[in-house]
Amino acid sequence: MPQPEEILSAPGAPFAVVRGEDGGLLYADGPRSLREVVEATWAYGDRPFLVGERAVYTYREFFARASALAGRFVDEYGLRPGDRAAVAMRNHPEWQIAFWATQLAGLVAVPLNAWWTEEELAYALDDCTPRVLLVDGERLPRVDAWRKTAGARVVVFHGGFRDGDPVPQGVERYEDFGTPDPLTAPPAVEVRAEDDATIIYTSGTTGRPKGAVATQLAQAGAALHPRFHASAAALARGAMPGQAPAPVTLMTFPFFHVAAFTTLYSTMGVGGTLVLMRKWDAERALALIEEHRVTHYSGVPTTALQLLEAAERAGAALETLSNLSTGGAAAPPDLLTRLTARHGRRVEPRSGYGLTETSGGVLANFGDAYREHPGSVGRPSPATEVRIAGPAGEALPEGEIGELWLRGQSLVRGYWRDEQATAAAFRDGWFRTGDLATVRDGRVSIVDRIKDMVIRGGENVYCVEVEAALHSHPGVADAAVLGVPHPVLGEEVAAVVQLSPGVTVTVDELKEHVGKELSAFKVPAHVLLREEPVPRNPTGKILKRELRGPVEEYVRGGT
Incomplete structure (x- = not known):
């Protein structure tokens, strides 16, 4: 019997693939840019999209605001395709407005780690040289010295100034822009598949972070991966893809990380709702799940465990929750054990694997397959190829341990202005992950980091x-x-x-x-x-x- 993955990616199916000019796999009928991805969400109209602590935006309101800000970038700031725009703020709804405005304007978005110090932010800003900074009030003091030296424009969201405080030249408050016309259209800018879309800095766990550059085509592929895996999960549990109500997702990943993009793409692609948290708090998460009838939880394993522990202490049944998804790090075995012991098969577990260099999740393990193979990170998306490589890059037989190499549409094109690092990490279209892995029956299991062994x-x-x-x-x-x-x-x-x-x-x-x-x-x-x-x-x-x-x-x- 064919696997759900094979049904969904067969010729003529929604996630069919073709070979690109470089030999890698591409989705045959998917979008070719993030502008196409976000323009499709306008059809969701008055459905709630972003639920923050102080504001709620429908898809219509979100799109109008992103379009208006994109128009300002082009018409008033004189920004052009290829210019960089740095985004540095907490998980406010306006983070998404800022990010998608860059895509509607054809700019290269650079999400920066909101936890970084002034020195760390200055390192990345020196590296990518953005012409505009989109920051919240907390981040403004950390980038102010850099923007004065570089002469970059700044838009400040959420605070930064008290009423009556003078606003420096070159700095504007987003709240002063007013509410745009609901029918505001994005600027008439050509966005090509080969154009750069994002520069996302690696986590820097072993050294200075590197800016991984993804094209529009790569990010468009990344937007389809989680939708494919959600469809495969539906087929695996005997349901018809696309027939379930749109998810209400509690988003706990920081927006600047690729794991957040995977959750974002899967939710906005079907008109779902993102419930946001300014900072993680397990008890607050329980309250939000109940208040907004959250169906999907998305976060790192540590916060997922804390959520389950808080629910046990409070006697909360998590009755609306139907999916618990973790990523960003390996999930400890007791996470699945606790989830199953408490909720049986009612809450579907999901984990996976992705990197900054793959623009987010490219493998996923879910449902009964996850319960049967908890040590696996699952099977790849149709537009992702897997190789377990030996010392010379040769493909190893099934079951042997080697380095995990990946190839496919969502791979970044390399590291920003770092040819040496790019050459070391990429070979003939394949990305060398640095992870030791093995494959059995199409399922990938990560053994360890090569450097950690x-x-x-x-x-x-x-x-x-x-x-x-x-x-x-x-x-x-x-x-x-x-x-x-x-x-x-x-x-x-x-x-x-x-x-x-x-x-x-x-x-x-x-x-x-x-x-x-x-x-x-x-x-x-x-x-x-x-x-x-x-x-x-x-x-x-x-x-x-x-x-x-x-x-x-x-x-x-x-x-």
Whole structure:
């Protein structure tokens, strides 16, 4: 029997693919630019799209505002296709208005990490040299010195000035623009498939972030991936794609990250609603789910676990929730266990895999397939090809571990003004992810990051595997595993463990627990217990560079 993926991507089907000139796969009948993607949403009219803490925008209101702002970029600021526009703010509804205005004007949007310091923001701004900054009041002081030096225009959303405060030259307040005509049209700008659409900076967990440049065609492909996987999930559970009510999604990913784009595309593509949070709070999330009858949850595994824990404490049934999707980092096994134990098969679990360089999620695992194969990140979208590569780039047989290479429509074209990094990461149209993986029956499983793998006396130890074993202990709230130098073995395994509140567990008990699940050489030789949370970036990836110093100091102490 054909898989849902095969039915949906067959010739003539909605997600059929063709070969592009570079040999990669493209959706045959999909949009070719983000302008096409957003223009299609106008048909959703008065359906609610963006639900913020202080404002709600329907699709009609959103499109009018984005069109009006795009017109200002072109007519008053003199911006032209190819000019960069930086977006730096919290998850306000106006973030989306600002972003989509850049696409309607043919600009290159540069979403910047809202958590960055003034120095980190200045690094990215120096790198991409935007002509306009679209920021909230919190970010304005962090970019003000740069905009004065560069002479860039600034539009400030949500605060930044008190009533009566003078507004500096070159700075405007979005609230002063007024409400646009509901029939405002976007500027008459040609947006081509080959034009650059976005520059999204990598998370920088191992060094300075790089600007990954996606074309309009790449982002248009990224917009179709989650819609395909949602259709495949519907077929897998015996439903007809497109017949369910439009989702109401609680968005907890920061908008500047590609994981947020995957959720955004899947929701706006079917006229759904995004319920936004200015900052994460599990109890507030519960209230929003109940108030807005949220059907889909989208966030990193850490916040998903916190949501389930908060629901258990409050006795909340999460009765409207039908889908819980995580991304940005590997989901610990107990997330699926807790979800199933509490809600059975009513809430569909979903996880997947994507990178900044793939413009978001390209593989997905959902429903019963996820329950049966919890260690997998699923199967690829039709416009994505997978290779498990050996040292020379050769394709390895099924079941063998090698580096995961990806090719397809949504791949970025390279790194902004960094030919050396581009050449190192891309080969013959394939992107080298740096992740070790294996494929069985079309399903991809991530084993570890190549740089995270510990080689102990010639034996490979995959940190993700050891972290999963630690997570399975009921007293462990979080864990990180890394290698430390050893004079004889080369490296040995060390772990940092955050215990759950009020729990007392010894190092020996944790080692014994891991030893019951894994071989002796994988058991951490050193375990550092601490109360502080394991440091993670905004999408949940462990910042191991911040742990190396404390761990090595702990090891030197003779423990």
